[in-house]
Amino acid sequence: MSNTAISVTDLSKKYGDQVAVSHATFEVPLGTICGFVGPNGSGKTTTMRMLLGLITPTGGTGEILGESIKHPEKYLPRVGAMIEGPAFYPALSGKENLNVLATLGGFSTDRVQGLLEQVGLGDRGKSKFKTYSLGMKQRLGIAAALLPNPKLLMLDEPTNGLDPEGIQEVRALLRSLANDGTSVFVSSHLLSELELISDYLVMLRKGEVVFTGKMSDLMLSQQPVIIAKGANEDDLVKLLAIAQQAGHHATIRDGAVHVQGPAQWAVEFNRAAFTAGITLSQLTPQLPNLEETFFEMTGDK
Amino acid sequence: MWNVAFAELRKLRRPTLFFGTMGAVVFFSALFSSLLFLLIDSPQGNSDRGRTVGREVLGLATGGVQGFSNVGGFLGIIALCVFAAQTAQEYTYGTLRNLLVRQPGRLRILLGKFLAMNFFAVVMIVLSAIVSIGASVILAPRAEVSTDLWFGVDGRHAIFTTFINVTVSVIGFGTIGMVLGLLLRSPISAISFGVLWLLIVENLLIAVKNSWEKWLPGAQLSAIATGGGPTGRSVGIEYSHALLVGGIYVAVGATIASLLFVRRDVAN
Numbered sequence: 042m043s044n045t046a047i048s049v050t051d052l053s054k055k056y057g058d059q060v061a062v063s064h065a066t067f068e069v070p071l072g073t074i075c076g077f078v079g080p081n082g083s084g085k086t087t088t089m090r091m092l093l094g095l096i097t098p099t100g101g102t103g104e105i106l107g108e109s110i111k112h113p114e115k116y117l118p119r120v121g122a123m124i125e126g127p128a129f130y131p132a133l134s135g136k137e138n139l140n141v142l143a144t145l146g147g148f149s150t151d152r153v154q155g156l157l158e159q160v161g162l163g164d165r166g167k168s169k170f171k172t173y174s175l176g177m178k179q180r181l182g183i184a185a186a187l188l189p190n191p192k193l194l195m196l197d198e199p200t201n202g203l204d205p206e207g208i209q210e211v212r213a214l215l216r217s218l219a220n221d222g223t224s225v226f227v228s229s230h231l232l233s234e235l236e237l238i239s240d241y242l243v244m245l246r247k248g249e250v251v252f253t254g255k256m257s258d259l260m261l262s263q264q265p266v267i268i269a270k271g272a273n274e275d276d277l278v279k280l281l282a283i284a285q286q287a288g289h290h291a292t293i294r295d296g297a298v299h300v301q302g303p304a305q306w307a308v309e310f311n312r313a314a315f316t317a318g319i320t321l322s323q324l325t326p327q328l329p330n331l332e333e334t335f336f337e338m339t340g341d342k
Numbered sequence: 343m344w345n346v347a348f349a350e351l352r353k354l355r356r357p358t359l360f361f362g363t364m365g366a367v368v369f370f371s372a373l374f375s376s377l378l379f380l381l382i383d384s385p386q387g388n389s390d391r392g393r394t395v396g397r398e399v400l401g402l403a404t405g406g407v408q409g410f411s412n413v414g415g416f417l418g419i420i421a422l423c424v425f426a427a428q429t430a431q432e433y434t435y436g437t438l439r440n441l442l443v444r445q446p447g448r449l450r451i452l453l454g455k456f457l458a459m460n461f462f463a464v465v466m467i468v469l470s471a472i473v474s475i476g477a478s479v480i481l482a483p484r485a486e487v488s489t490d491l492w493f494g495v496d497g498r499h500a501i502f503t504t505f506i507n508v509t510v511s512v513i514g515f516g517t518i519g520m521v522l523g524l525l526l527r528s529p530i531s532a533i534s535f536g537v538l539w540l541l542i543v544e545n546l547l548i549a550v551k552n553s554w555e556k557w558l559p560g561a562q563l564s565a566i567a568t569g570g571g572p573t574g575r576s577v578g579i580e581y582s583h584a585l586l587v588g589g590i591y592v593a594v595g596a597t598i599a600s601l602l603f604v605r606r607d608v609a610n
Contacts, residue, residue, distance in 0.1 A: 094446050095439055096607035113446040122443050128436030132356055145349035146444035185440065 045104070046071045046193045046224035047092065052101035054087050060248050061087040064101065067243045067253035069226055074219045076235035076256070077228040078335060079245030085228045086125050088245070089195055093122055106192055118146065121191035123199060127182030131171035135162055135181045138170055142185050156184040161210065175202030183211065194218060196227045200234055212238050236331035244338060251338050256331075263329045267300040267307050270323040271314070283313045297323065346445055346454020347461075353428065354462045363424060367466050370416050371473040375409025379481035397487050405482075406492035407504040410474035414508040414567025417470055418515030419540060421463045425516040426532035428459060429523030439608055448604045456520065463512050471505055503569065510585075511567035514592050515540075518559065521595040524603050555579065562588030 047069040054062045062084040069075040079085050090096045092105060094113030103110040106119055129138040139153045157166040160180040165173070173181065179202050186194055194215075200208045208231075215225050215238055229235050235242070242259055244252040252259060269280055277293050284291035284300040287309070291300040300310065304326035314321055354360065378395060381387070387394040395408060404411075432438040445451055482489045491497050522532035540560040548555045555561040562584040570581030 090439075090607075090609065093439075093443055095442055096609055117443055117446050120443070124439055124443075125436070128440060130353060130431075130435060130437060132358060133353065137352065137356075141349045141352045142440060142444055144352060145345055145441060147345050189444075 044071050045069060045107075046073075047075075047103070047105055047226060049088075049092070049103035049110075050101055052088065052091060052103050053099050054084070054091060054096065055099045062091070062098075062245075063248040065245070065248070065250050066101075067250050069224060069241055069243070071224050072219060072222050073240040074215055074225040074227065074238050075241035075243060076232075076239035077226060077243050077245070078230075078232060078235060078331075079228075081230075083245040084248040085245055086197055087248075089122070089124055089197055089226075089228070092195065093117070093120070093124065095124070116193075118189060119192040120195065121186035121189055121193070122195040123182040123186045124195070124197045126198070126201065127178040127185070129170045129178070129181060129185075132169060134167050134169055135173065135177075135184075136166035138181065139185055139188065143188055146189055148188055152188065152190075156187055157181075159187070159214070160184045161207075176204060176207050179203055180207070183214070191223060193224045193226065196225070198229055199227060200229060200231055208234060232332040232335055233330065242331075244335065246338075259334060260328065260331070263334050264301045265304050265326055266329050266333070267302055267304070267310060268297050268323065268325045268327065269300065269310065269314070269321055270297045272320040272322050276314075276319045279317055279319060280314060283317060284310065287313070343447075343450045343454045343457070346441075346451055347457040350428070350455045350458030351461065354424075354458060359424075363420060363462075363466065364469055366420060367417065367470050368473050371410070371413050371470040372477050374413040374416070375474040375477040376481060378409050378412070379478065379485040379487065382485045382487070397485070400482070400485075401488040401491065403491040403494060403496035404500040404504075405487065406475050406478050406489065406497060407471075407500050409478050410471050410508065411504050411568050413470055413474060414504075414511050415564040417463075417466060417508065417512050418563055418567065419537060420466065421459075421512045421516035422519035422522075422536045422540070423533050424462065425459050425519035426523040426536055427529040429455065429520045430527055430529040430532045433527035434529060442608060449600065452600055452603060456517075459516060459520070460513055463516055464509065467505065467509055467512055470508075471501070475501070507569050508567050511563045511588075514563040514566065514588055515560075517592045517596055518563075521599040524599040556583065557587060559588060559591040562591065 045068045050066050052062060052065040065088060077085055087096065091098045092103060092110060094110065094117065105116040108115040130141070133141065136153055136157060139156065140150045143150045143153055154163070154166065157163050160183050162177060162180050162184065165177060170178070170181070179199065183196065183199055186196060200211055203211060212234065215227065219225055227235070236256070239256050242252060242254065242256050243250060271277060271280055277298055280298045281291050281293055284298060289300050289302040289306070291298055307324055307326045311321060311324055378389060378400065382397065389395045390412060399405065400408060432441060441451055442448065479489060519532065519536055522536050523529070526532045526535065544558045544560045547558060548561065556579055561579060565579040565584035566581065566588055570579060570584060
């Protein structure tokens with residue numbers, strides 16, 4: 042049996058001359074949480090749709106839970122998904138919407154109330170979907186994805202519209218599902234969220250995979266950054282020049298100088314700034330977070 | 343396929359849709375049948391488009407189902423709207439992707455929905471038959487129409503054949519609604535196009551050239567409901583001709599729409 046939840050090779054989708062996904066190749070190991078990141082329009086949703094059999098790839102191959110994506114009927118009973126936001130019948134209640142999907146998939150409707158409670162909608166199950174807030178709709182979408190008791194959960198921006206408490210609950214839910222052996226493939230524009238929960242990462246840019254692998258490998262491969270601020274705003278340019286003269290890559294971002302270099306160089310940087318007559322108001326060596334790494338790799342900022 | 347049908351029935355039984363539709367069916371069935379008897383002596387006629395159906399015709403074995411037969415075309419329009427809305431709303435609500443994730447067999451989705459909507463249509467037709475025939479029985483004595491033959495052997499046969507004809511016609515209209523829903527992917531567009539075509543465009547075309555009625559889809563399906571012969575807008579289409587031409591329209595439309603549905607990417 043395959044030990045990958047998702048495995049795609051050269052997966053491509055073109056609409057006329059427009060390339061949505063180009064030769065995407067990546068694997069998601071079983072039982073992990075894999076973050077799927079990329080700017081808007083980078084092909085995340087298109088890739089997910091191809092994996093779910095909603096759209097036909099123009100090239101490449103793929104396997105989900107060991108079955109070819111050409112035969113979605115073989116793996117979809119074990120897959121839960123929420124793609125491009127929650128979509129339900131507005132005139133039906135949340136519970137009735139889940140009953141429709143349970144009946145359709147041949148699952149017991151006895152699970153429905155438990156799932157509503159699991160996502161915090163236990164007392165609103167009888168309200169019509171059209172009366173739900175965005176956060177509640179999102180929770181219902183997650184409940185629907187959990188209906189088949191999935192081996193693989195594919196969620197597209199599941200924390201959209203959720204308040205901080207809701208985001209934390211989703212994070213805990215995904216972690217607990219992964220601990221129970223469910224593989225989770227989740228896209229989000231909240232990179233800080235993915236950084237907290239993901240074991241694996243697939244990064245897309247303009248339809249191409251720019252990174253795939255363990256989150257820890259990515260973060261360790263990144264050079265530490267020293268962030269410095271002078272007491273005066275004019276000092277930034279001088280600090281930039283000092284760092285560049287010392288042979289380091291440096292940029293001015295968010296009112297501070299970001300210097301790529303080892304943490305211990307901060308001492309020398311401080312000394313050089315003092316010699317140049319600059320009083321530092323901040324000098325912080327740190328590892329870049331996922332967001333900074335993402336922008337660095339995709340060159341989007 | 344059965345799972346899809348049962349899931350679809352859960353949607354069709356929601357009170358606003360179910361009672362709203364059945365309410366309209368009861369109202370118009372009662373109206374069509376009542377007018378036949380209440381306006382029997384009216385110089386403006388008592389049937390559609392000013393036709394007069396006299397006591398001698400209403401007193402035949404087929405008299406009891408005259409109103410039911412007349413309302414058949416209207417039931418077809420209702421079925422077209424329901425089938426079109428139930429199909430196209432999957433696109434506008436974005437729920438089609440949920441359906442396809444839970445049931446990737448696209449033809450099964452179509453067949454299951456079709457089965458459930460046909461069941462809904464049959465409930466509608468049975469209700470209409472009960473109301474139409476019931477109203478006729480109640481109003482016949484007042485209009486001095488004999489009901490002696492209505493429930494004899496020939497009368498029961500007439501009820502059965504009219505029920506079958508109306509059912510075939512309504513399912514034909516419904517299938518056209520489903521095809522429009524699949525092609526246009528918007529309930530408003532599908533219903534508007536269907537109703538405008540059936541109620542206005544076809545009538546205009548027939549007014550321009552009478553012989554065209556033998557080749558227009560709505561005219562064929564209406565003729566099936568009445569068992570062929572003259573209708574309000576028709577001097578007469580043979581039943582077998584209506585069945586053949588109407589069947590071809592429905593089959594070709596259903597085939598094209600099914601092929602598109604199976605092959606088309608679900609990108610919204």
